[in-house]
Amino acid sequence: MSEFSLWDIVYNLLLAARWTVLLSLTAFVLGGLVGLLLLMVRTAGNPWVIRLVRGYVELFQGTPLLMQLFIVFFGLPLIGLDVSPWVAATLGLTLFTSAFLTEIWRGCVESIGKGQWEASASLGMNFTQQMRYIVLPQALRIAVPPTVGFSVQVVKGTAVASIIGFVELTKAGTMITNATYEPFTVYGCVAVMYFLICYPLSLFARHLEGKFRHVAR
Amino acid sequence: MKQFFKTAIAAVAMLAAPLGAASASALDSISEAGVLKVAVPQDFPPFGSVGTDMQPKGYDIDMAALIAEELGVKLELVPVTSSNRIPYLNTGKVDLVISSLGKNPDREKVIDFSDPYAPFYNGVFGPADFSVEKAADLVGMSVGVTRGAIEDLELTKIAPSDVDIKRYEDNNGTISAFLSGQVDLIATGNVTAAAIIERDPPRKPEPKFLIKNSPCYVGLNKEEPELMAKVNEIIAASIADGRLNAIAEKWLGIPLPEKL
Amino acid sequence: MAYKFDFGAIVPHWQLLFDGVILTTELTVIGAVVGVGLGIMGAWARASRAPVISQIVGVYVELIRNTPFLVQLFFIFFGLPALGVKLTEFQAAVLAMIVNLGAYSTEIIRAGILAIPQGQIEAAQSLAMNRVQIFRYVVILPALKKIWPALSSQIVIVMLGSSVCSQIAAEELTFGANYIQALNFRAFEVYFVVTGLYLVMSILLRMGLKVLGNFLFERRRHV
Incomplete structure (x- = not known):
């Protein structure tokens, strides 16, 4: 039986927290890019594209992330495409994050009045110009707080990456608990670490919210 | 992007190839x-x-x-x-x-x-004040077990229908449930029970009966x-x-x- | 090594999946109704000017929103017995979902309340409405209407999140999936089926919430 001191527990959890941070960053950056792309094609697109994007969002918002990762990691090899845990996690988390972000941002773009689209069109602007100069600058301001807020969800969502072998914060907590039989100490530490990662993000989101509300008025 | 297409083409090619063509x-x-x-x-x-x-x-x-x-x-x-x-x-x-x-x-x-x-010998373990000697004695009690482990499958077969079997995700869930008193008894391996007793917890999993010798x-x-x-x-x-x-x-x- | 799918291997265990769907639905419905109720009270407390209550609610919201649901669940199920409160796995799971959704919906509903123009409240006051009337007719209904889509999404997220309740032996849908695959090792088949079931459930839930939203808010326009 291994003997973990409190320091061993904290130290190992900190090591594992690096994965949590790395997975979160990857998911957030790539998910943001894909989400932006989806937002563009959806805003510009014909009814079929809109339906397609809606289906995509429905699929990835409507199923547990755990199952999505499982199917990417273990399902692709069944059709002869072997993926590393890293690729699978990146792919799975990106799909998941992009579905949520594209929905959040869609709401923001739609909150820009129709008149502005029409006015800019009457000035002879094309879609790219409208987006670039009229819609995005305004939508961005509304979009930043909920986007930062969602990043907290991404951080917590990375916990399911343990199904494909990542020893991130939650998984490390489980492993150590199984060796120590001290769930309270270990999960207490896990909760504190998540809080330390997430709370600054939440505060930042709130700060931005206050700032932009002020500007908007 | 190029790499993506290569991979995609390779994937399609593999799909097209007869899957049964076993490798070495x-x-x-x-x-x-x-x-x-x-x-x-x-x-x-x-x-x-x-x-x-x-x-x-x-x-x-x-x-x-x-x-x-x-x-x-x-x-x-x-x-x-x-x-x-x-x-x-x-x-x-x-x-x-x-x-x-x-x-x-x-x-x-x-x-x-x-x-x-x-x-691997699994059995039912629990505090001394539960008098249990065989599966039939479990009536009305709750037993924690790790979901899908052999002791789960075997206990499910032999236990009377009104035994409350609680199936936890992993060994740790099962042990925590027993130690915190969420279940009366625990079905697990004899070595696991011995390891818990060694730590001298307030609720001790003492042997009640053997379920199965399942190597x-x-x-x-x-x-x-x-x-x-x-x-x-x-x-x-x-x-x-x-x-x-x-x-x-x-x-x-x-x-x-x-x-x- | 070609894997041979055998979805038939799940059929004998359909009862587990069926029971799982039922339990997941129960957890979601109770969690959503009570959780949103808690959220309304929390939002009211946050919006009110009572500093102590508002701060307590603020700490609750931040604690819950910034830690994983699984950890919250573990503390309720394994931790409360140490304080003499013993909950069954169902009670613990429901409580965890209520506490979790309560925190999120407090935040969401608060945002809706903040969006109510001050002038409307003043107008209501000048009509001699009392505080409860104002909150009910002028504040909460319009606020809920405004944030209903966000709240609906959060309820769907909570439903999907209930899958971790299998860890404390609550026999919901993911429990059924993991149990079946432990019995017959057919993980792929089971997970495909269960993913589909979750998808159907979340689409139905979203539709149901939309209908409920129409019922709650649209009808009153004509009153």
Whole structure:
């Protein structure tokens, strides 16, 4: 039986927290890019594209992330495409994050009045110009707080990456608990670490919210 | 992007190829790669749990090391849970599963099992004030068990219908539930119960009755007779020369039984 | 190594999946109704000027929103017995979902309340409505209407999140999936089926919430 001191527990959890941070960053950056792309094609697109994007969002918002990762990691090899845990996690988390972000941002773009689209069109602007100069600058301001807020969800969502072998914060907590039989100490530490990662993000989101509300008025 | 298309084309090509066209035997590809990938538990002491360096250790890990050594290849340990160990094997991400696997007919339809390599006695344990001597005495009590473990499957078969069996995700959930008093009794391996008693908790899992002698087997993919023969040969040899006995004494604190 | 799918292997265990769907639905419905109720009270407390209550609610919201649901669940199920409160796995799971959704919906509903123009409240005051009337007719209904889509999404997220309740032996849908795959090792088949079931459930839930939203808010326009 291994003997973990409190320091061993904290130290190992900190090591594992690096994965949590790395997975979160990857998911957030790539998910943001894909989400932006989806937002563009959806805003510009014909009814079929809109339906397609809606289906995509429905699929990835409507199923547990755990199952999505499982199917990417273990399902692709069944059709002869072997993926590393890293690729699978990146792919799975990106799909998941992009579905949520594209929905959040869609709401923001739609909150820009129709008149502005029409006015800019009457000035002879094309879609790219409208987006670039009229819609995005305004939508961005509304979009930043909920986007930062969602990043907290991404951080917590990375916990399911343990199904494909990542020893991130939650998984490390489980492993150590199984060796120590001290769930309270270990999960207490896990909760504190998540809080330390997430709370600054939440505060930042709130700060931005206050700032932009002020500007908007 | 180019790479993506290449991969995509390769994927389509593989789909088009007859899936049955089996690759070289698993044994050949192991010796060719020079690496044996083994799925081992990290949540089930003394068979597999982590040390302070987060590396797995235990009976199953020593067994994996022994097989790799005999095959003359390097060992790569893949820590798994009970819910993903079989997909790891089925998708070729590992060559063997040495994860205190118990055998049943349904499972044998999906993977193959070697000869047994470790003894495992599971039973029902609980505090002294519960008078239980057989499954029929469990009426009206709650029993915690790790979901899908052999003791779960066997207990479900023999327990009267009004026994409240609570199935937890992993060993730790089961133990925590017992220690916190969420269940009256616990069904688990004798070594697990002994390990809990050693820590002198307020609720002690003392032996009530034996459910089953259910030894552990190495899990392999189906239709790998060469690898199977080799693994069985290694198990037999290590029993004969006492190396397996040494592993048993080291982790279980008891010698191997006469017959596994 | 070609894997042979055998979805038939799930059929004998359909009862587990069926029971799982039922339990997941129960957890979601109770969690959503009570959780949103808690959220309304929390939002009211946050919006009110009572500093102590508002701060307590603020701490609750931040604690819950910034830690994983699984950890919250563990503390309720394994931790409360140490304080003499013993809950069954169902009670613990429901409580965890209520506490979790309560925190999120407090935040969401608060945002809706903040969006109510001050002038409307003043107008209501000048009509001699009392505080409860104002909150009910002028504040909460318009606020809920405004944030109903966000709240609906959060309820769907909570439903999907209930899958971790299997860890404390609550026999919901993911429990059924993991149990079946432990029995017959058919992880792929089971997970495909269960993913589909979750998808159907979340689409139905979203539709149901939309209908409920129409019922709650649109009808009143004509009153």
